Each structure stands twice: as structure tokens, then as C-alpha cells.
Amino acid sequence: MSTGTAASNLVVRRGTWLSVVVAAALAIGLTACSSSPSSSTTTKPPTSTTAPSDPYAQADLHAPGGSLTGAGSTFDQPFFTKAFYIYNQQNSGVTVNYASIGSGGGIQQFQAQTVNFGASDVPMSPVDISKATGGQVLQVPVALGGEAMSYNLPGVKTGLKLTGPVIADIELGKVTAWNAPEIKDLNPGVNLPSNPIEAVHRSDGSGTTYIFTNYLATVSPAWASGPGTGKSVSWPVGVGEKGNEGVAGFIKSTPYSFGYVELAYAIQNQFTYAKVKNAAGDYVSPSLSSVAADAAQKPDITAVDFSIVDQAGAASYPISGYSWALVYELQKNQALGTTLVHVLDWLTHAGQAQAQSLDYVPLPTNIQQLARSTLLQVTGPDGTTQLLTTS
Amino acid sequence: MVLATTTSPRQGTSRGLRRLLEVPDGAYRGALGVLAALFALLLIAFVTSLVIQSRSAFAHFGLSFLTGTKWDAVHTHFGALTFIVGTLETTLIAMFIAIPIGLGCALALAFATPRRLRVPLGTAVELLAAVPSVVYGLWGLLVLAPWMRIYVEPGLAHITGGRFPFGGAQIGTGLLLAGVVLSIMVLPTLVAISRDVLMAVPGTEIEGAFALGATRWQVMRKVVVPSARTGVVGATTLATGRALGETIAVTMVIGNSPAFAHSLFSTSATMASVIANEFTEATEPYHLASLIAVGVLLLVVSVLVNLAARLAVRSVSRERAIGVGIL
Numbered sequence: 001m002s003t004g005t006a007a008s009n010l011v012v013r014r015g016t017w018l019s020v021v022v023a024a025a026l027a028i029g030l031t032a033c034s035s036s037p038s039s040s041t042t043t044k045p046p047t048s049t050t051a052p053s054d055p056y057a058q059a060d061l062h063a064p065g066g067s068l069t070g071a072g073s074t075f076d077q078p079f080f081t082k083a084f085y086i087y088n089q090q091n092s093g094v095t096v097n098y099a100s101i102g103s104g105g106g107i108q109q110f111q112a113q114t115v116n117f118g119a120s121d122v123p124m125s126p127v128d129i130s131k132a133t134g135g136q137v138l139q140v141p142v143a144l145g146g147e148a149m150s151y152n153l154p155g156v157k158t159g160l161k162l163t164g165p166v167i168a169d170i171e172l173g174k175v176t177a178w179n180a181p182e183i184k185d186l187n188p189g190v191n192l193p194s195n196p197i198e199a200v201h202r203s204d205g206s207g208t209t210y211i212f213t214n215y216l217a218t219v220s221p222a223w224a225s226g227p228g229t230g231k232s233v234s235w236p237v238g239v240g241e242k243g244n245e246g247v248a249g250f251i252k253s254t255p256y257s258f259g260y261v262e263l264a265y266a267i268q269n270q271f272t273y274a275k276v277k278n279a280a281g282d283y284v285s286p287s288l289s290s291v292a293a294d295a296a297q298k299p300d301i302t303a304v305d306f307s308i309v310d311q312a313g314a315a316s317y318p319i320s321g322y323s324w325a326l327v328y329e330l331q332k333n334q335a336l337g338t339t340l341v342h343v344l345d346w347l348t349h350a351g352q353a354q355a356q357s358l359d360y361v362p363l364p365t366n367i368q369q370l371a372r373s374t375l376l377q378v379t380g381p382d383g384t385t386q387l388l389t390t391s
Numbered sequence: 392m393v394l395a396t397t398t399s400p401r402q403g404t405s406r407g408l409r410r411l412l413e414v415p416d417g418a419y420r421g422a423l424g425v426l427a428a429l430f431a432l433l434l435i436a437f438v439t440s441l442v443i444q445s446r447s448a449f450a451h452f453g454l455s456f457l458t459g460t461k462w463d464a465v466h467t468h469f470g471a472l473t474f475i476v477g478t479l480e481t482t483l484i485a486m487f488i489a490i491p492i493g494l495g496c497a498l499a500l501a502f503a504t505p506r507r508l509r510v511p512l513g514t515a516v517e518l519l520a521a522v523p524s525v526v527y528g529l530w531g532l533l534v535l536a537p538w539m540r541i542y543v544e545p546g547l548a549h550i551t552g553g554r555f556p557f558g559g560a561q562i563g564t565g566l567l568l569a570g571v572v573l574s575i576m577v578l579p580t581l582v583a584i585s586r587d588v589l590m591a592v593p594g595t596e597i598e599g600a601f602a603l604g605a606t607r608w609q610v611m612r613k614v615v616v617p618s619a620r621t622g623v624v625g626a627t628t629l630a631t632g633r634a635l636g637e638t639i640a641v642t643m644v645i646g647n648s649p650a651f652a653h654s655l656f657s658t659s660a661t662m663a664s665v666i667a668n669e670f671t672e673a674t675e676p677y678h679l680a681s682l683i684a685v686g687v688l689l690l691v692v693s694v695l696v697n698l699a700a701r702l703a704v705r706s707v708s709r710e711r712a713i714g715v716g717i718l
Contacts, residue, residue, distance in 0.1 A: 074671075102672050103672055104670075104671055104672045107674055108674075125674075196560065198560075203642070203647030203660075203664075204667075204671065204672065205464075205668065205669045205671060205672025207672075227465065228465040228466065229465065230465040231464070231672045231674075232464045232668070232669050232672065233463070233464065233465050234461065234462060234463035234464075234465065234649075235648065239646040239647070239648065240647030240668070241532075241643075241646075242642050242643060242647070242667070242668060246532070246643065249532055249533060250564070253532075253533060253536060253563075254536075254537075254540070254562060254563065
């Protein structure tokens with residue numbers, strides 16, 4: 001017996017040694033991994049690389065640090081991931097974890113106060129707000145997007161001219177062939193095929209669909225009284241594909257297809273897309289500047305009156321809309337609340353450079369001012385101390 | 392040395408085994424009871440919460456939720472019939488393709504494959520089950536869909552003269568593609584279980600049939616398949632269950648338009664696909680409740696299909712028992 005115990009002790013000891021060695025190796029491996037840059041939002045680089053010229057470097061002084069959580073829109077996710085990573089590099093005490101679970105889920109988690117902020121492609125409705133458990137809700141525009149009417153037409157280059165009513169008639173199933181007189185009349189000299197139009201839309205509920213149907217309802221009474229405006233509507237015709245990538249994949253692989261795609265996807269996939277006639281009567285291509293021009297026409301947006309489709313102005317591209325961050329006016333934790341408003345203020349100002357690098361449209365200056373004045377209303381637990389300090 | 396302390400030697404394993412099986416001690420019985428109850432409780436809790444959260448939809452729309460064909464979140468009008476029909480149609484197409492291929496493959500693996508190839512081929516089939524469904528969906532959308540649009544659908548329309556159910560626009564995505572992708576996804580289940588069941592057919596029966604002068608084909612048809620029938624029906628049931636509930640791959644290739652299909656090429660939608668599509672952004676209370684109600688319906692349909700398969704198994708085995716009796 002005794003020899004047996006000794007032997008098993010030896011085995012145990014050898015096992016311990018082994019585990020120590022393995023643990024050490026793992027630790028070295030992990031350290032090596034963590035010192036390499038990663039795209040994850042939660043990554044904390046070891047050193048702060050604050051550029052002295054950055055006016056928001058001083059955010060350190062106001063933002064005491066801490067870990068924030070947010071949830072919501074998938075549209076915002078690439079922008080948020082990059083922006084919060086950059087912010088963390090400049091302010092190493094602050095990490096933001098963002099879960100892109102969809103606007104609906106973001107609103108629910110925000111209502112239940114399980115996250116510090118929510119993000120939604122459509123502002124919370126008064127009914128949504130009445131279910132919020134944390135008091136008065138403030139909604140801040142954080143990102144701006146446009147939608148390209150993309151098509152796959154062999155032999156036809158980018159820049160086919162379309163009007164809102166014609167787009168609506170295609171989606172309603174009233175215009176079914178590419179060489180229909182409605183399209184032909186707008187494009188003299190373009191050799192349009194007689195093939196049927198394969199319309200494609202988002203099958204999943206999305207803010208992208210909301211903005212597009214909002215546009216259709218604005219320019220077409222038949223659409224407004226028919227399918228209407230919403231994140232998922234009852235489409236009269238066409239194929240549904242899941243996500244921007246699904247719609248983009250369908251257009252890429254299907255000749256004679258036609259559909260709305262997030263501008264960034266259209267640019268990155270090098271799609272051909274239409275020039276759309278705006279309210280001023282000009283045909284405008286979707287671009288970062290033409291969407292920004294449209295948005296700048298309406299500086300007084302609110303969470304109730306938020307639609308910016310079909311604005312005036314010769315340079316405006318008419319199919320565009322905002323994504324919103326949701327915060328409670330009264331923050332229960334002074335330190336975290338202070339961090340939150342400074343992160344969001346950075347996001348809507350200096351952080352917009354990150355948006356542009358990912359083909360999001362940067363917020364126009366007047367909307368940045370609106371975002372700041374909204375964030376200035378956020379107070380600490382006492383209900384009076386303003387948390388945002390702008391230097 | 393350590394083992395020696397657990398049981399006294401030479402008491403006979405049969406007695407130890409009997410004690411283990413017949414008079415389990417309290418802890419053993421308790422642990423098993425808790426585990427069994429936990430599983431039942433989980434199922435009950437799951438169904439209850441689904442029913443509670445979908446109650447408002449059933450109460451508000453009543454029977455029209457089952458018979459309605461309009462699904463309109465903007466005007467709060469929800470009827471799930473098109474999704475129920477779409478689910479049954481895709482499953483039917485998938486099983487129509489998968490059953491002959493799967494059975495043939497299982498027979499080949501069990502009896503007609505050289506021993507050296509049997510293991511690698513069997514492993515290849517089982518590996519198909521390990522491919523994530525989103526990969527099947529991507530492959531269906533990016534590779535199969537253009538292929539269907541350019542070759543398969545025009546070919547079928549040409550052969551049949553475009554008659555029902557091969558008419559209409561040929562766009563690749565739709566019922567047929569969803570059925571094809573689903574059939575590939577359920578094949579591993581079908582093949583692996585059927586093969587094991589076929590290989591369990593007693594060798595003496597097969598040898599006896601050969602001794603009586605039966606050909607290979609006659610042995611397969613008259614001896615092997617009948618005696619493995621119960622197991623094969625079971626395998627088919629499992630595969631059908633997978634086809635009914637498959638979500639992501641179907642969502643990516645079916646075209647997502649809730650309307651009755653008038654052709655195999657038509658786009659459609661299934662119960663699982665509408666939930667996958669709309670759940671994340673459903674904020675209106677009735678919209679959310681209706682989606683959960685569709686989940687309840689999917690559960691009900693799956694249970695019904697399972698019950699039907701059980702009845703089929705029972706009748707098949709009774710038939711066989713009678714047949715044996717007559718013989």
C-alpha cells in the first residue's frame with residue numbers, strides 16, 4: 001500500500017509540475033496575444049497613446065473612467081466597434097461593450113436598464129418611452145446613413161435615372177420590366193433590356209427598410225395607403241433576403257435585380273446604382289456628401305419628427321436617415337453617467353471621422369450641435385448637476 | 392490496489408450488478424430522479440413561457456391566426472397559414488429528394504462497399520452533419536442559386552413544358568432550392584442511422600436467403616429492408632424533424648415572401664424563417680406575440696409529425712409481426 005501511495009504521489013507531483021509548465025506557457029501565449037492589436041471593442045491596449053493635438057484628449061479630465069455597456073442596432077455596429085476602440089486607446093480607463101442585438105432588443109434592454117445606453121435605427125415611440133423604467137429618455141442622433149438603389153443590369157452603367165414614384169411603382173408591382181415606358185422616358189438613349197425586374201428587399205426587420213419605406217410613403221400615395229412605413233412591411237412583390245449582405249449577394253449574383261442597399265455596402269461592393277430625383281428636381285447620386293446635404297436641410301429634428309427623406313436642396317440625395325443613441329436624462333451613477341455623456345459627445349464629434357472611414361455619412365455640423373445640446377440635459381443623481389463639460 | 396477496496400473479491404459480479412439494478416441506494420435513485428425531473432421541468436417551463444408570451448396573439452386574432460394569409464406588421468394583421476404551408480412544402484420536397492438517396496447510400500455503405508472504403512465514406516457522410524447550417528445557407532445562396540437559375544430551373548421547365556409545378560419566373564432562390572439544401576442537410580442523419588440499422592439485420596437471415604437462391608437485389612428488397620423497416624422509419628422521422636425546424640439555411644435561400652407558392656420555383660417563407668427574420672426588430676407587442684405564436688405552431692406541427700411517424704412505425708411493426716405469424 002505504502003509504495004502505491006508514494007507512486008501515486010509521484011504521479012500527482014509530476015502532474016502538478018506539468019500543469020505549472022502548461023499554465024506558464026499559456027500565460028506567455030496570452031500575454032503575447034494581448035499585446036497585439038485586436039478589433040474587439042473590449043480590448044484594452046496596454047499603453048495610452050493620446051495625441052497631444054487631439055482636442056478630446058482632455059476627455060480624461062472629465063471622464064473618470066469605467067466600463068459602459070450598450071446594446072441595439074446592427075447598423076451602428078461596425079462604426080461603434082471601431083470608434084470605441086479608438087476612444088479606449090485615447091482614454092485607457094474607459095471601455096465600452098456594445099452588443100449589436102438589433103434595435104428592438106436594444107430598446108428592451110434599455111427599458112429594463114440592463115445597459116447604460118441603447119441604440120436604435122428608429123427613435124423610441126411614445127409607447128416605448130412609457131415602458132422605460134429609468135425616467136425621462138433622451139435620444140441623440142449618432143450616425144447617418146444613405147441607401148443606394150442598386151441594380152445588376154448587364155450593359156447598363158451606374159447612374160440610371162429614377163424618380164421616387166417610379167421606384168414605388170416597381171416595388172408595388174406596377175412597373176415590372178426594365179424597358180417599361182416609365183423608366184425609358186427618364187433615360188433616353190440608354191439601351192434597356194425587356195427582362196422582368198427582380199426586385200429584392202430586406203426580409204429581416206431593419207432600420208434600412210424603415211428609411212426606404214418611409215421614402216416610398218413620402219413620394220407615393222399608393223405606397224402610403226398600401227404597405228406603409230415600417231421595419232418589416234408586407235411587400236407586394238419581390239424576393240426577401242436577410243441582411244444587407246443577403247441583398248447585396250442577391251444583386252451581385254442575379255442579373256436584372258434591383259434593390260435598396262446601405263450606401264457603404266454599395267460602395268464597397270462597387271455596385272451600379274441609380275441617380276434619384278430629389279425634391280428640387282435634380283437627379284443626384286448617393287454619396288457621403290449628397291446624403292449629408294440632405295440631412296443638413298433639417299437641423300431641427302426631434303425624436304418625434306425625425307424623418308429626413310426627400311428634403312429640399314439641389315444637392316440632396318433623398319433616401320437617408322439617422323441612427324439614434326438612447327440615454328436616460330437622470331443618471332443614477334454620477335461617475336458612469338459622466339463617462340457616458342463624454343463618450344457620446346466624442347462619438348458625435350471627433351468620432352465621426354471613424355464613421356467616414358467606414359463609409360458612414362458624417363453628421364452635419366448643425367446635427368452635431370443638436371447632439372451636444374441634448375447631452376447637456378443629462379444630469380447626475382441629484383437631478384441638477386450637468387454631467388457634460390465642454391471645453 | 393485501489394480497486395480492491397471497493398468490492399470484496401469473489402462475491403461474483405452478477406450479485407453486484409443485480410444490486411445495482413434492482414435495489415439502487417437512495418442517493419443513486421434520487422440523483423437519477425432529479426435529472427429526469429429536471430428534463431421534464433425544462434420542457435414544461437419552455438412550453439409554458441412560449442404559450443404565456445403568445446397568448447395575446449391567439450386571443451386577439453383567434454382562429455384567423457391559423458387560417459389568415461396576410462402577415463403585415465405595419466397594420467398589425469397577422470395570419471400564419473402561408474408559413475405553415477411553406478414549412479410543410481419545403482420539408483416534403485426535402486424528404487422526397489433525401490429518402491431515396493439516403494436509403495440507397497445506406498444500403499451501399501452497409502452491403503455494397505468494399506470494407507476498405509466503408510469507413511472513409513461513412514465518415515464523409517457523418518462530416519456533412521458537422522457543417523454549420525449558415526455555411527449550407529451561404530453555399531446555397533452564392534453557388535447553388537445561380538446554378539439553379541441558369542441550368543436546373545430552365546431545364547426542368549423545358550422538359551415539362553412549363554406545366555405545374557414547374558412554371559413561373561426562374562430566379563434561383565425559392566421552394567425548390569430550399570428543398571434541395573434541406574435534403575443535403577438531413578442526409579447525414581438519414582444515412583448514418585439507416586446504415587447502422589441495416590447492418591444490424593441478422594447475418595443468418597441474409598445467408599439463409601442467399602442459400603435459397605435469392606439474388607442480391609431480392610435479398611435487399613425482401614429480407615434486409617423489411618426487417619430494418621422500423622429503424623428506417625425512425626431515421627426518417629428524425630430527419631423530418633430537422634427539416635421542419637431548420638432556420639438559417641432556409642431563410643437564406645427561400646426568398647422570404649409569405650404567399651402561397653404556385654410553382655416549385657416560387658419564393659416562399661417558413662415558420663422558422665419568419666421568426667429568424669423579424670424577431671430582433673419586433674417592438675410592437677402584437678408583432679412579438681405573433682412571432683412567438685408561430686413558434687408554438689411550429690412546436691405543434693413538429694409534435695404532430697412525430698406522432699404520425701410513431702403511428703407509422705407501430706403499424707409497420709404490427710404488419711411485420713402478422714407477416715411473420717403467417718409465415
